[in-house]
Amino acid sequence: MLGNKKKYIVNGNSGIRAQIQFADQKQEFNKRPTKIGRRSLSRSISQSSTDSYSSAASYTDSSDDETSPRDKQQKNSKGSSDFCVKNIKQAEFGRREIEIAEQEMPALMALRKRAQGEKPLAGAKIVGCTHITAQTAVLMETLGALGAQCRWAACNIYSTLNEVAAALAESGFPVFAWKGESEDDFWWCIDRCVNVEGWQPNMILDDGGDLTHWIYKKYPNMFKKIKGIVEESVTGVHRLYQLSKAGKLCVPAMNVNDSVTKQKFDNLYCCRESILDGLKRTTDMMFGGKQVVVCGYGEVGKGCCAALKAMGSIVYVTEIDPICALQACMDGFRLVKLNEVIRQVDIVITCTGNKNVVTREHLDRMKNSCIVCNMGHSNTEIDVASLRTPELTWERVRSQVDHVIWPDGKRIVLLAEGRLLNLSCSTVPTFVLSITATTQALALIELYNAPEGRYKQDVYLLPKKMDEYVASLHLPTFDAHLTELTDEQAKYLGLNKNGPFKPNYYRY
């Protein structure tokens, strides 16, 4: 919960793949749910989300008809109509995207191969609610290859790639999702996944907790047959822990968000690349010689600092935690308070998971052309609201780039309106998506096959051995050759030759 959390944007459309920039507003809203009105609010489309939506590149369906998919009669080539997508005819485009994604997700493909004999998910009936992208499609088709039946809805009203949804529908997956759903559509789609005659899910794969919430609310009896929940997001995990604390969690749940591979690889290594990518795509700035302050030296901050230092920036760090602060020192960064450097820096980057780290007072003192952006976990880190005052002029100079202009002419360059830079302005490496998807698949297998009693009605971390297995499935990509322990060595170390190789508290 404290760890910095990144989410991703997705690629892909037909012909020319393009970058989708969808607002992370829904996720962020869910993060701190209010009791009343949450549902109605969560689907409202704010000005900013519309804006970022419209800046997405062209799609094959950009000139599509305006008919709601719910009103269309569509069948796939095998005659099934158990799906609801924008346009089933886009299936071929989507298939190509999926094929390209397959090439970049060797771990899932390896799982499929290993499952040719045994079907570890035979009999599993999985209902899923995630972003629907080419990478998700590879996951779903892998689950299918492992023996599972799946039904799927989207966890975000903007993020569905219609062509991919079409391709999945065409190949027989009951998918209920399209880009630009209304809130009502959103819940309707989820309901269509679970409320089926003669089919009842026994596994849940969720991203954000909305699917889980819906079943709790509408079909609590379903939990009797459900063997477990796999949840990927900070928000969803937070909600599961709350349920558990309240004694209301009635099936085992697997927290895949806090797995080692996710935390260490997603946050550190991906941010190391996406900070550069996000800044370049929005500002075309040169990094060499720039003075940068990075607020927060967790995994995300470490990644940002390492990348910018490597590119020749001079990096300052702020921290509240003395241990992380000492790490920053040893890594060669001056540890300062934001106030001490705010007048001189060229870039301010927040990675704290905290709120109001950059205040109006800081913004007032920044120098002309200072760039301000957020790599943390939500849109709270920069007090953007404080900039919406009459004396300041906002000028949108590019998609995701605003100049906020002070009366004296000073301009601050605000990226993504303070939302996540890496979500809004860069792409997420397939490598990360692959790690996450593989972890999800393994978590499903584990929960589905676990002997009675191994998991209780609680939230679990992935067993270390599975974390290690996820990692091992990604090594061939790098032509990396693992060493095996000899019997003698394993005995000396008191380890099983196949792992796990570290105690649970190992820090990596």
Next chain:
Amino acid sequence: MLGNKKKYIVNGNSGIRAQIQFADQKQEFNKRPTKIGRRSLSRSISQSSTDSYSSAASYTDSSDDETSPRDKQQKNSKGSSDFCVKNIKQAEFGRREIEIAEQEMPALMALRKRAQGEKPLAGAKIVGCTHITAQTAVLMETLGALGAQCRWAACNIYSTLNEVAAALAESGFPVFAWKGESEDDFWWCIDRCVNVEGWQPNMILDDGGDLTHWIYKKYPNMFKKIKGIVEESVTGVHRLYQLSKAGKLCVPAMNVNDSVTKQKFDNLYCCRESILDGLKRTTDMMFGGKQVVVCGYGEVGKGCCAALKAMGSIVYVTEIDPICALQACMDGFRLVKLNEVIRQVDIVITCTGNKNVVTREHLDRMKNSCIVCNMGHSNTEIDVASLRTPELTWERVRSQVDHVIWPDGKRIVLLAEGRLLNLSCSTVPTFVLSITATTQALALIELYNAPEGRYKQDVYLLPKKMDEYVASLHLPTFDAHLTELTDEQAKYLGLNKNGPFKPNYYRY
């Protein structure tokens, strides 16, 4: 001449600045001029250049009328019609772009400031032929502020920003340029700059040598009054040296391409950033753990290697020069022959300035999904022609990204069709444009004010002191504080306190 050379693409339009991707085909053609047919060919628009042109982002003039600017009657607000641009009404948009560029070119602004008293270019009549961008506009208006009169044409039929041209015309500069000129337009524009009643240039600022060529061919007598030529491109410099060798150079010329600041900063530091940017924007790949071979360890290669190593790639280097090879070793790169690693690498990057560095044989042996791109000086490094054979299928997956597919399904990812990646797929940092523009301005001042006899009819490098001056003008950007020699120290070192500080052969 051997040094790797990079060129740039330009940014900017009204409202939303966007990336222009124009073919570097003309430059490349000029590089090795054939005797016959060169002129007609150089303006022909090939399939590929049209393609990359069409991928440029939207412009205010995208919905413009189709009338040729040559057929339009336009006046600026002061009543002048001594210009020819697409649409004078776009002047306001262009002005904003220029103002933004001014913020990023403090060195030129400092030159303006210092010239408030003396006008070092008073009386200068400069005819220019360069890319017409916001940055060029800042240069031109600086030359104006220094006392010069200017007339300007474009050195590339695609690269003109119409809004900027309009803004320049509006503020009184006779500009003859628009995006999408025909070859006939191209020469007509140049001619309109030089063939003027009652005005004769006494300085030339050229980029590529076409303007110089035109005057040589049509108005050789003009050289009597011309004090010098300032040339920026590899190509143009090559042509000047040829003229000089042939005894036909009749005025002094300044080679600004080989200045220290250009060579060391442009090539090393900019490529360090643009290789990452270019690869990310085209492929969204993750750098960590990737195996890369970089062909050539000159400044460009050094920059590419440093960046990729810093991002966690494993980098191999090929070299022909044992000194550069030994540098690669000491910098921590395995020095190999391309054949030795071609089967295992994920990325091949050429930075040699040579031809056929990557041959069909290499391409045949690459592994699936290998990315191939060129950071060198022209489109010769990768033998792309060898890929245009019937058994291979080309698939355009994105702008600037082709999959070339072998009969067995292997795909090679070819970027920018083997043309310069940094020109085609990334942006050029304003910092570099600023260094180049400042160097051009100082070269003009030097040639214009040089006492009789300092420069003969030859090609000169910028005096070291001017190189140092260019550098010093850029230090304030970094809030960098230079130390001054004491009298005692200057005496001890045998130096003038104001420089130059190094012998000419110093290598930096």
Next chain:
Amino acid sequence: MLGNKKKYIVNGNSGIRAQIQFADQKQEFNKRPTKIGRRSLSRSISQSSTDSYSSAASYTDSSDDETSPRDKQQKNSKGSSDFCVKNIKQAEFGRREIEIAEQEMPALMALRKRAQGEKPLAGAKIVGCTHITAQTAVLMETLGALGAQCRWAACNIYSTLNEVAAALAESGFPVFAWKGESEDDFWWCIDRCVNVEGWQPNMILDDGGDLTHWIYKKYPNMFKKIKGIVEESVTGVHRLYQLSKAGKLCVPAMNVNDSVTKQKFDNLYCCRESILDGLKRTTDMMFGGKQVVVCGYGEVGKGCCAALKAMGSIVYVTEIDPICALQACMDGFRLVKLNEVIRQVDIVITCTGNKNVVTREHLDRMKNSCIVCNMGHSNTEIDVASLRTPELTWERVRSQVDHVIWPDGKRIVLLAEGRLLNLSCSTVPTFVLSITATTQALALIELYNAPEGRYKQDVYLLPKKMDEYVASLHLPTFDAHLTELTDEQAKYLGLNKNGPFKPNYYRY
């Protein structure tokens, strides 16, 4: 237990401080205690330990008399004779060493300052058994300043700095230790610390577990008054866990070896420096361009790899754990099996904590002049015994450097006979000693002041808040300024403003 563990050598003597190279043999022996004969063996002085001992630099006592300290009658200036050191007259020299060390241990000095009012160790009677160095002296005198009474023996028969022991005795500390104790001396000294008329310890500070073992064996009743044990070494901690497992641990014990600051800072940051130092001091080799294989990518391996990569070496990594392996990949290292690169590398470094990682077979295949060394946790990693065969010639070329010569003339350069390089051939930064000593002091304070029931008869890690406190005490050294949470932020994060700031499972 798996984590790589480093120990240190110490500096200092009078006038010219010098490097002590004592064998880590005792520690290593203790690591895997055999049931019988352990005691007699553990003090025997092997050929190798004598050798490294004799290579230590000159000391003020080198020309000392040969009388055993046990046979001497000595008094300090206050008339006390409750100590046994080599020569009380060396006290002044030792005092200067302590004063210099004080300058480098600001955290302990800060603890003294804060304790001026309250004495958190008032009433504490601490018996200690550690290396006796200037840094330990600073710790002991800090404990004294905090209110404790101390009695001290050495945990190693070679490592005592006689001058420092003298200085401590002079200022009133009952110290029983000298360099070159016999095994009988060793236990006699320990016994003199605990077996005192009218004084009984209530706290134990141990390094290796010998003191604890002695009390268990000889004076088990003492544990009734003992509030806790603080243990610093891998070995000692291992023994405590065994006691605990066997239900024989009768007081709470604090494992300071696995504290975050120790693990992350000592292993990663110190090894990053000591690998370079150790290799340089022994071989004067150049790092640039060298091919190196590092076995193991834990914290120690990460430090070694980062340093060598930064110095221009080409680094390969071997790993058994797929997660660490994937980290190596993402950090830019080729992951290989040792066999794959053994013929080509210039240096082999082990950091695994495992045994027989480098076998005779590997050694046979190494190229001429290959350097082999161990940075792991004991002398097991390289199968040195396999090199003691008739056909191989050993040639000692420097202290700690052997050439092992094959019949064909091939030479392998073996450092420190396969014992720890950083212990034998480099120095340990005071920074690390400071972190460890501060952690020990805080652990003593915590155990001594803990309310009844907080700690049971078990082995505990230092509370995270104390880890954070240790870190915070070291920040002033770096002029580092920590940011404080606002009330609003603390509330938002659900944290106490003073920490702890992270959940226990946080990985840093």
Next chain:
Amino acid sequence: MLGNKKKYIVNGNSGIRAQIQFADQKQEFNKRPTKIGRRSLSRSISQSSTDSYSSAASYTDSSDDETSPRDKQQKNSKGSSDFCVKNIKQAEFGRREIEIAEQEMPALMALRKRAQGEKPLAGAKIVGCTHITAQTAVLMETLGALGAQCRWAACNIYSTLNEVAAALAESGFPVFAWKGESEDDFWWCIDRCVNVEGWQPNMILDDGGDLTHWIYKKYPNMFKKIKGIVEESVTGVHRLYQLSKAGKLCVPAMNVNDSVTKQKFDNLYCCRESILDGLKRTTDMMFGGKQVVVCGYGEVGKGCCAALKAMGSIVYVTEIDPICALQACMDGFRLVKLNEVIRQVDIVITCTGNKNVVTREHLDRMKNSCIVCNMGHSNTEIDVASLRTPELTWERVRSQVDHVIWPDGKRIVLLAEGRLLNLSCSTVPTFVLSITATTQALALIELYNAPEGRYKQDVYLLPKKMDEYVASLHLPTFDAHLTELTDEQAKYLGLNKNGPFKPNYYRY
């Protein structure tokens, strides 16, 4: 001449190789010769030089008799007595050192091999005056293998390794040198090399210019037969240029000091390593988190900055040259004036080649424990003389380490009394010695074989092709594989396939 210049110390003795720390006082003296008294001064042994001498490790001759070698009657095993060394009986020890050095100087060994057929130095009579070390011995024996006759003296009264000199004498080289010569001995030895019945040198290999000076002064007629001088040191080159300027240079001279391989590899890459080594060996400090200011960003400064940044130090740079200053900025260093950071830094390193860069005023303002050292070219950079005032106390805490203590107790840690740190406190990598020795050999071959008229009575740089050849001879050490140009490529580039590959002004 401006370039920073490093010199080296040498390793090796019999049995246990050890580090020699000889004063660079003589070199430094020569640098700025005064007119009167120079000779008598240059040989006087100051307190400090004695000190560093005495700190050298033990030698086989440490217990030698005190008889001057000039008074001894010695013969080698072949009966020759045409030499003068300390003790011919040490030859065997020396031979072993030479054999070890041969393993590390593959380039010279390759030259020997290639010379098996042709003897490019057949007929050459070379008189040499250099440091006499194992590496020099490899050079001399290589010259012999190439056909030359050699006679040799030492260029420094301290640096001779007696065992090596003995080994050379034993194998028939007339060597006149021992460690601890008096000034009179020094010139006597040189004279014995050149003033020989029936033998007259035709080539000079000098280091520092003393040999050249002696011949000029005593035997000017010898120059009639001398084909050229090869000079390696800054000082010697400086003197040659002065001779040339004065029209007094009567033979061609080759300046090997300014060759690319020497400048770029010696200064940049070696300093990158020796700065760390020198600081560690003297102070055992930890680099992580330390604030460092490096004065001067030439090659030496670049090396120091890169190394310290890589080890986690925070590095500031001072510069007088705006181009180097801009490089520092782009490389990620804050460019400051020394005054701005002097109060906060932990380390001050000078690399300027200038004088009084660190003044008493700076020293007064440094914080307690600040370390001050010099990596530049002489002992002028730090105003050490200003510290020799009554109110300051000097305390020698280790060899090469002084604490200078202010009245308020502040201590400054001065290394090597302000002389070159890398000369005094670290070792020089054999790699550099190998490059230099190979360059010297090739320069001798070039001058000796050059056709009449190629070289005039002037000072020359090594032809680029030879620089490239030196580099190529070192590539096999790194198992580096150079790519060869195809005929087509060579033609395209206008290059000879065998080089040279770059224009003379190329900066690398």
